[in-house]
Amino acid sequence: xxxxxxxxxxxxxxxxxxxxxxxxxxxxxxxxxxxxxxxxxxxxxxxxxxxxxxxxxxxxxxxxxxxxxxxxxxxxxxxxxxxxxxxxxxxxxxxxxxxxxxxxxxxxxxxxxxxxxxxxxxxxxxxxxxxxxxxxxxxxxxxxxxxxxxxxxxxxxxxxxxxxxxxxxxxxxxxxxxxxxxxx
Amino acid sequence: xxxxxxxxxxxxxxxxxxxxxxxxxxxxxxxxxxxxxxxxxxxxxxxxxxxxxxxxxxxxxxxxxxxxxxxxxxxxxxxxxxxxxxxxxxxxxxxxxxxxxxxxxxxxxxxxxxxxxxxxxxxxxxxxxxxxxxxxxxxxxxxxxxxxxxxxxxxxxxxxxxxxxxxxxxxxxxxxxxxxxxxxxxxxxxxxxxxxxxxxxxxxxxxxxxxxxxxxxxxxxxxxxxxxxxxxxx
Numbered sequence: 001x002x003x004x005x006x007x008x009x010x011x012x013x014x015x016x017x018x019x020x021x022x023x024x025x026x027x028x029x030x031x032x033x034x035x036x037x038x039x040x041x042x043x044x045x046x047x048x049x050x051x052x053x054x055x056x057x058x059x060x061x062x063x064x065x066x067x068x069x070x071x072x073x074x075x076x077x078x079x080x081x082x083x084x085x086x087x088x089x090x091x092x093x094x095x096x097x098x099x100x101x102x103x104x105x106x107x108x109x110x111x112x113x114x115x116x117x118x119x120x121x122x123x124x125x126x127x128x129x130x131x132x133x134x135x136x137x138x139x140x141x142x143x144x145x146x147x148x149x150x151x152x153x154x155x156x157x158x159x160x161x162x163x164x165x166x167x168x169x170x171x172x173x174x175x176x177x178x179x180x181x182x183x184x
Numbered sequence: 185x186x187x188x189x190x191x192x193x194x195x196x197x198x199x200x201x202x203x204x205x206x207x208x209x210x211x212x213x214x215x216x217x218x219x220x221x222x223x224x225x226x227x228x229x230x231x232x233x234x235x236x237x238x239x240x241x242x243x244x245x246x247x248x249x250x251x252x253x254x255x256x257x258x259x260x261x262x263x264x265x266x267x268x269x270x271x272x273x274x275x276x277x278x279x280x281x282x283x284x285x286x287x288x289x290x291x292x293x294x295x296x297x298x299x300x301x302x303x304x305x306x307x308x309x310x311x312x313x314x315x316x317x318x319x320x321x322x323x324x325x326x327x328x329x330x331x332x333x334x335x336x337x338x339x340x341x342x343x344x345x346x347x348x349x350x351x352x353x354x355x356x357x358x359x360x361x362x363x364x365x366x367x368x369x370x371x372x373x374x375x376x377x378x379x380x381x382x383x384x385x386x387x388x389x390x391x392x393x394x395x396x397x398x399x400x401x402x403x404x405x406x407x408x409x410x411x412x413x414x415x416x417x418x
Contacts, residue, residue: 053269055295060375077245080276081269081296089299103247104273107281 001025002066004092006052006082007073011098013038015070020045024068027061053081055089063090071097076104083113096141109142116141196221196258196284198244198274199265200231203290207264208235219253244274247281255282262288264309268296275305328405331393339365340398344408346390351410353386360407363400369393 001024005012008030017040020026026045029052030036036047050057052073063069069086071079076099083097096114099105105117117138124138193216197204200222208220212235220235221244222228228241242249244263255261255277261284263274268291275287288307291297294316297308329343346352352360357368357380368380372391378384386392396404 054293055299062374064374075269077267077269077273081272084272084303085299088302101246104245104277107247107277111276111280 001068002062003027003068003070004029004058004061004063004066004086005070005072006030006079007071007098008035008038008047009072009074010038012070012072015072016045017043027066029057029061030073053078053085055085058082058085058090063092066090066092067094068092069095071095073098076101080104080108080113087113105142112143114141114143193217193259194254194257195219195260195262196244196250196253196255196278198261198263199270199290200224200227200239201264201266203264205231205235207262208238212238221249221253245270245277247277250274250277250282255284258282258284260284260286260288262290264288264290266290266292268292272296272300272303272305275300276303279304279306328401328409334395338397340396340401342394342396342401342404344392344394344404346386346388346392346408347410348388349410350386350388350408351406352392352408353388355386356382357384358382361403362407363397363403365397366400366404367395369395 003019003024003026005016005026005028008016008028012028012030013035016026016028020043024045028036028039028045028047029050030047031049031051033049039047046061048057048061050060052058052071063086066086069083069090069092071082071086073079073082079097079099083095086092087095094114096116097108098118099108099115100118102117102119105115105120109115120135120138124135128134195211195216195218197208197211197218197220200208200220204220204222208218211218218238220231220239221242222231222239223241223243225241228239232239240253242253244250244253244261244265258278261274261278263271265271265274271289271291275289278284279287286306287304288309289300289305291300291308291310292312294310294313297310297313300308329345330340331343332341333339334341360368362368370393371378371380371384372393373387373389380392392408394404394408
């Protein structure tokens with residue numbers, strides 16, 4: 001499983017380590033080499049300095065032929081551009097885009113991009129901690145219910161990906177009780 | 185500005201850099217209704233001193249801000265910030281969220297042009313491309329690159345870039361009629377070198393390192409770069 005992660009922040013670096021341990025061939029991209037300090041010293045994957053919204057950089061990172069692409073920088077718009085490059089230009093099947101602005105997240109989910117929205121995740125987590133009812137789907141990767149193409153089948157054998165697998169067609173989103181991902 | 189007859193079009197310009205500033209000035213002079221969105225408060229204030237109340241300190245990537253600016257009745261949204269990602273998002277939000285009939289994006293990285301078009305941006309303005317086009321008229325880029333001379337100048341080590349219109353695309357080394365005394369040597373693809381194999385199929389973007397007798401260069405050029413560029417490459 002070839003996986004490209006754009007943005008070596010806490011989430012990107014943490015996920016890179018986990019996925020690499022699972023056996024993914026991981027390439028992490030960031031614009032600063034400083035960011036790679038977050039990777040464990042024994043990180044077996046590749047760390048590449050470069051702009052993840054630049055087609056030639058992505059090509060160098062092996063985007064052609066990658067199975068997973070996770071856009072996890074701090075910039076919503078950079079993630080949106082990177083994610084669409086990944087799916088449209090490189091034809092990567094499983095593309096995830098972090099968008100922290102809920103309005104934009106909703107808009108792009110409607111456009112068929114798999115989005116994850118930290119803002120709603122945290123509002124949901126904190127709300128539940130305070131005894132409020134869970135917000136359905138807030139902690140999940142979202143995409144429009146009406147999808148322009150058939151939903152891809154998640155690749156097998158990597159159970160360590162909470163809610164990251166694109167939902168199978170017709171599958172119910174995981175219940176509120178599963179939404180324990182909103183920690184950060 | 186063909187087709188804008190003044191008065192009844194409403195334009196939203198996003199990004200108050202130099203392009204946004206002069207664009208706004210010109211459009212105002214032509215009598216168009218207009219809003220200029222600039223997200224940086226300092227820049228917005230400076231722009232307001234110059235251009236007046238048409239400047240709003242709002243982020244054109246934010247759905248709520250676009251709505252405030254009147255995106256649902258805009259005829260044109262022009263995203264001219266210096267950031268390609270921002271410009272793409274402005275146009276996509278305008279198009280898909282507010283049904284703006286015409287979106288225009290400034291694209292700084294020429295490689296984003298195709299993607300932006302594919303994603304529904306109606307018009308692409310690429311300053312980089314414009315300057316590049318002006319330069320390319322003067323400097324032929326479809327050339328063989330001479331890397332080194334060998335054997336006292338009888339042989340040359342040459343690099344050929346396989347462009348989108350190269351006749352070599354889709355062909356194997358054996359399909360290419362090379363002049364005698366000429367050998368294709370190494371293939372560079374995705375920044376990696378590989379030796380030329382019988383089953384190699386040339387693609388656009390490949391670089392081919394060849395060794396050639398000096399007088400065979402024209403043939404090599406024709407095979408790898410294409411006859412169309414012969415004058416430019418001469």
